Amino acid sequence: MRRSKIVALGLMAVLLPASACGGGSQPDNSEPATFDTSPSGELKAWGFDNADDVGKARLDYAKSKLGQVTISLDATGFDAQKFTTRLASGDVPDVVQMDRQFVATYAAQDLIMPVDACFSAWKMDPKTQFYPAVTADVSYQDKIWAVPQFFQPAAVMLNQRVLDAEGVQPSEIDTSKPDELIATAKKLSTADGGKPTRLGFDAVPTGQGPLWLLSYGGRLVDDQGKPALDDPNNAKAIAFLKKLADAQGGYAKVKSFSDSFDFFGKNNQFVSDQVAAQVDAQWYVNVLSPYVKQVKLGAVPFKDQNGQPFAVTGGSAFVIPVKAKNPDAACAWMINLVTDEAWMAAADARAATLKKTPGAINTGLFTGSPSADKAIKEKYVTGSGNAGFDQTIQTFYEVVGNGKSLGASPAGQTIQSELNNAIVAALLGQKTPEQALADAQAAAMRAYDKIAG
Incomplete structure (x- = not known):
């Protein structure tokens, strides 16, 4: 999230x-x-x-x-x-x-x-x-x-206003084509005095890190629930994230800039054109719905390196x-x-709440149950009158059935925390991706052994 x-x-x-x-x-x-x-x-x-x-x-x-x-x-x-x-x-x-x-x-x-x-x-x-x-x-x-x-599946939300101004098509925002994505992100990025003023592609590496790892065929745990952070494919994902951050000013500057976003407010990064594309969970569409007249949204699915859309549960x-x-x-x-x-x-309760708010958009509920999601979508997600919002909502519905689990592990929370530490260290250039993940694996295994050993 x-x-x-x-x-x-x-x-x-x-x-x-x-x-x-x-x-x-x-x-x-x-x-x-x-x-x-x-x-x-x-x-x-x-x-x-x-x-x-x-x-x-x-x-x-x-x-x-x-x-x-x-x-x-x-x-x-x-x-x-x-x-x-x-x-x-x-x-x-x-x-x-x-x-x-x-x-x-x-x-x-x-x-x-x-x-x-x-x-x-x-x-x-x-x-x-x-x-x-x-x-x-x-x-x-x-x-x-x-x-x-x-x-809550994740997808890539697009600031269509920025894409249109720069002559970029939504199809060019493709996570399965890393070299092209870096070039597009660089084209869409802007800076002032070396400091970012717009991110072409906000990968959200410490919030959506597992998504990136799985997209490269990586994993957090093995079939038995043991940590597997040192999987070589994980290093490939983090190496890409570093290249992407470097193309937009470097991770330290990118992180400082993204931390300044008015994420839940009226001057959020889509209203203020501070991002051209960003990886977000479905619930963020609800955050942006009050500003429907101030944004021009779109979305594309997050894809793995084989070009298949998916989401992490x-x-x-x-x-x-x-x-x-x-x-x-x-x-x-x-x-x-x-x-x-x-x-x-x-x-029904959510629809009644939205009915009291003029212009509110019903984006559905993402329950974890396919039959419930389908029934709710058919009854309440009937179109907002805004093509961009409707297309964005539909994108999340398209990827929710393609979920991948991170796997269950006795060291689950420690694995997540150590992964974030590794990503930050690698993106800052303090360690190579391989070194950062090896250290994270060692810490995660200590936790695993204490709990399950």
């Missing part, structure tokens, strides 16, 4: 409290053989923070399906250290929302339950309910450990801690938050 924060994992802070409440080959409170689909009692949920109209509608829908359950919702954000501390103290919630990159970490420590039986009890097939790559995000050692939600998920007191209610609540009916209730 653009401008997303990499969660700072104090590894020992996560691991040491965990030793008091799990570990070994079998958790103390192993997965029930079956889940009761008529739960009762109290459900304690944690991590569903900052619920907007979409979230509140889904919460209301799930509550209506759990009539005999009293739901207590702790809406504070998930915190890794707090999670293990709560488990160690016995203050265990029944269900927790967290980033999917955490799921395998806690699965490897026997701190959460596998949920295959939960899906079976509610007759939901995760292989069809979710995009395959989304299910892969929460699969580890042949089990599914969480109920996933959302998939990511998002949040719900897990059940092994010591949950009411796993039946937790299972029922999670499932009823991600049914097609729950998502349509959310889409």
Whole structure:
């Protein structure tokens, strides 16, 4: 996600409290053989923070399906250290929302339950309910450990006003043709006194790094979940990113300039013509929709080096801690938050909100479920009257079915953090891509060994 924060994992802070409440080959409170689909009692949920109209509608829908359950919702954000501390103290919630990159970490420590039986009890097939790559995000050692939600694909958003002025066609913004892309980015870039005033192509390397690695055939983990940051193809991707940054003034200047963008405001980089093209997640279309009259948008899919469009999955998920007191209610609540009916209730709520805002554009919801996405698109994404916005929205719908998972690893968050460190070091010229990735691999393996070893 653009401008997303990499969660700072104090590894020992996560691991040491965990030793008091799990570990070994079998958790103390192993997965029930079956889940009761008529739960009762109290459900304690944690991590569903900052619920907007979409979230509140889904919460209301799930509550209506759990009539005999009293739901207590702790809406504070998930915190890794707090999670293990709560488990160690016995203050265990029944269900927790967290980033999917955490799921395998806690699965490897026997701190959460596998949920295959939960899906079976509610007759939901995760292989069809979710995009395959989304299910892969929460699969580890042949089990599914969480109920996933959302998939915000990335694509290349275009400032068509700038492209038109420079005589550049959208087809020339092609990530599968690196040499041509660098030349086009250089043509579209402007500077004043050596400082960038417009980026021809904002690759967002520390926000979309995994996308670039996978586009070159690289990977973050192997099939067993072990770190694989030293894959030679990863170095090829980072070497390209350095060439691209150097062609636009160098990474230090590019980063300083992009950090100055009014990303969420009225003087954002598309309104102010500070970018000609930028890699963005789908949600950013919503940010720009209030400025529809001030921008001229377009989009092209992000492609791998074979010319195939794709996107990298990511998002949040719900897990059940092994010591949950009411796993039946937790299972029922999670499932009823991600049914097609729950998502349509959310889409109805979003449409009602947009109806109150003159000129607002319905860009759809990207739920992680292909059937829900299709139904919502057919009902609500009916055209805004702005050809550029409509084409941009359609581009994201075209790539969402081509998702690739980063893979599930016990060291997932550490791998992401170390990858960013490697990218920055290489783009600044402090290390070669190979050296930076070797150092990142060593750090990621230390984390992996401490958790899964």
